[in-house]
Amino acid sequence: MSVVAVVGAQWGDEGKGRIIDLLAAKARLVVRYQGGSNAGHTVINPFGTFRLHLVPAGIFNPDVVCIVGNGVVVDPTVLLAEIDELAAHGVGVANLFLSDRAHVVMPYHAILDRLEEEARGDQRIGTTGRGIGPAYVDKVLRVGIRMVDLLDPATLRAKLKTVVALKNQLLTRIYGAPPVDGDAIFEEYRAYGARLARHVADTGAMLQRGVARGENVILEGGQGTLLDLDHGTYPYVTASSPTAGGSCAGAGIGPTRLDRALGVFKAYVTRVGAGPFPTELTGTAGEALRERGSEYGATTGRPRRCGWFDAVLARYSAQLNGFDAVAITKLDVLDEEPAIRICTGYRLDGRVVDTVPASLAEFSRCEPIYEEMPGWRRPTGHVRAIADLPVEAQRYVARLGELIGCPVELVSVGCSREQIIVLGEVFG
Numbered sequence: 174m175s176v177v178a179v180v181g182a183q184w185g186d187e188g189k190g191r192i193i194d195l196l197a198a199k200a201r202l203v204v205r206y207q208g209g210s211n212a213g214h215t216v217i218n219p220f221g222t223f224r225l226h227l228v229p230a231g232i233f234n235p236d237v238v239c240i241v242g243n244g245v246v247v248d249p250t251v252l253l254a255e256i257d258e259l260a261a262h263g264v265g266v267a268n269l270f271l272s273d274r275a276h277v278v279m280p281y282h283a284i285l286d287r288l289e290e291e292a293r294g295d296q297r298i299g300t301t302g303r304g305i306g307p308a309y310v311d312k313v314l315r316v317g318i319r320m321v322d323l324l325d326p327a328t329l330r331a332k333l334k335t336v337v338a339l340k341n342q343l344l345t346r347i348y349g350a351p352p353v354d355g356d357a358i359f360e361e362y363r364a365y366g367a368r369l370a371r372h373v374a375d376t377g378a379m380l381q382r383g384v385a386r387g388e389n390v391i392l393e394g395g396q397g398t399l400l401d402l403d404h405g406t407y408p409y410v411t412a413s414s415p416t417a418g419g420s421c422a423g424a425g426i427g428p429t430r431l432d433r434a435l436g437v438f439k440a441y442v443t444r445v446g447a448g449p450f451p452t453e454l455t456g457t458a459g460e461a462l463r464e465r466g467s468e469y470g471a472t473t474g475r476p477r478r479c480g481w482f483d484a485v486l487a488r489y490s491a492q493l494n495g496f497d498a499v500a501i502t503k504l505d506v507l508d509e510e511p512a513i514r515i516c517t518g519y520r521l522d523g524r525v526v527d528t529v530p531a532s533l534a535e536f537s538r539c540e541p542i543y544e545e546m547p548g549w550r551r552p553t554g555h556v557r558a559i560a561d562l563p564v565e566a567q568r569y570v571a572r573l574g575e576l577i578g579c580p581v582e583l584v585s586v587g588c589s590r591e592q593i594i595v596l597g598e599v600f601g
């Protein structure tokens with residue numbers, strides 16, 4: 174019985190949702206620990222195809238208690254739409270709980286997200302526009318609205334009075350934008366509180382009880398390590414900590430209770446939004462990978478930038494998170510490649526480096542040093558055992574494990590639940 178953090182190891186979109194949907198069969202609790210509706214976890218299972226933004230990917234298993242943890246910022250409009258969509262597909266949400274301490278994404282956050290991006294001009298981050306950064310800013314400013322406040326009209330009204338005055342100064346004086354209507358926001362969000370009230374709970378206490386009973390727990394990350402506010406490619410990052418370290422604070426659990434960290438890597442790399450990407454493939458090679466992998470943002474529909482596996486970043490991610498094991502997803506997307514490249518180092522101003530520079534200017538100048546492996550040029554979507562993969566594919570997976578420095582426990586060869594090769598027991 175163990176507590177396992179399932180962490181995005183690259184720039185997000187690694188396929189955490191499909192891995193968690195699978196692992197949830199053996200879990201009792203799944204706790205999302207950071208981010209908000211900027212995430213888009215695609216899950217394809219017998220219930221249908223879903224793009225989950227806030228609801229944990231364990232929701233399809235009726236025995237699993239799903240928690241949206243204190244570290245998440247919750248947009249009630251997105252959450253309610255998601256709950257309705259799940260219900261329309263026959264998926265119940267009686268076991269869905271929201272931390273009373275989670276912060277709420279308010280209408281002025283999305284407006285500010287857009288205005289701040291415009292103001293950055295050619296230095297824009299390429300955010301998802303969901304108001305996530307501004308919601309975390311308010312948390313840090315200590316003017317955030319929390320889920321618990323939505324259940325208490327007097328507190329909500331008092332807090333909104335202060336924060337709306339502040340935001341309207343910003344909107345009108347700095348950005349020349351129209352003000353927001355505090356009374357209308359109060360009525361709208363009080364109603365959301367009433368609708369969500371039965372899901373709001375002290376989820377930290379629920380988690381503690383689960384851990385004390387020795388249940389299997391999954392801590393579900395959003396985004397990925399390279400988008401981490403501290404350790405990612407700053408400033409082209411998200412506003413939270415998707416790393417395994419962040420999972421403890423965002424779920425409400427002590428680091429000594431975390432048993433394992435599973436890193437989820439795509440067999441190649443993608444990135445949405447701006448920022449350096451040393452192994453990016455431009456032109457037709459990148460387009461081919463994007464089409465084969467359906468690499469379009471689950472939240473914004475934006476085309477994802479695609480490139481070869483970067484083992485420098487992968488090792489950085491593995492060390493930072495302390496991964497015990499890894500899952501490699503979307504191996505089948507490489508089925509048609511005649512030759513596959515892996516970046517094992519960078520050339521930076523005439524030197525060879527195998528670490529990730531903090532300086533964005535230096536990271537932008539890093540040129541990948543590649544090793545090349547032969548492709549397998551055969552379909553793999555039907556394979557369920559590692560020994561049945563073409564030998565070139567087996568070697569590629571083994572090489573990734575070696576470079577990352579962790580055992581590979583899962584390999585996915587397609588989107589459906591059964592398209593998975595299991596090499597190890599994630600719950601130990």
Ligand code: IMP
Pocket residue numbers: 184185186211212213298299300301302303304305306395396400409410411412445446447
């Ligand atoms: P934000 O999280 O909307 O503030 O966006 C900041 C950066 O994180 C942008 O580059 C986004 O494209 C990226 N980002 C945010 N969420 C995701 C995700 O779930 N997958 C991939 N990229 C993401």
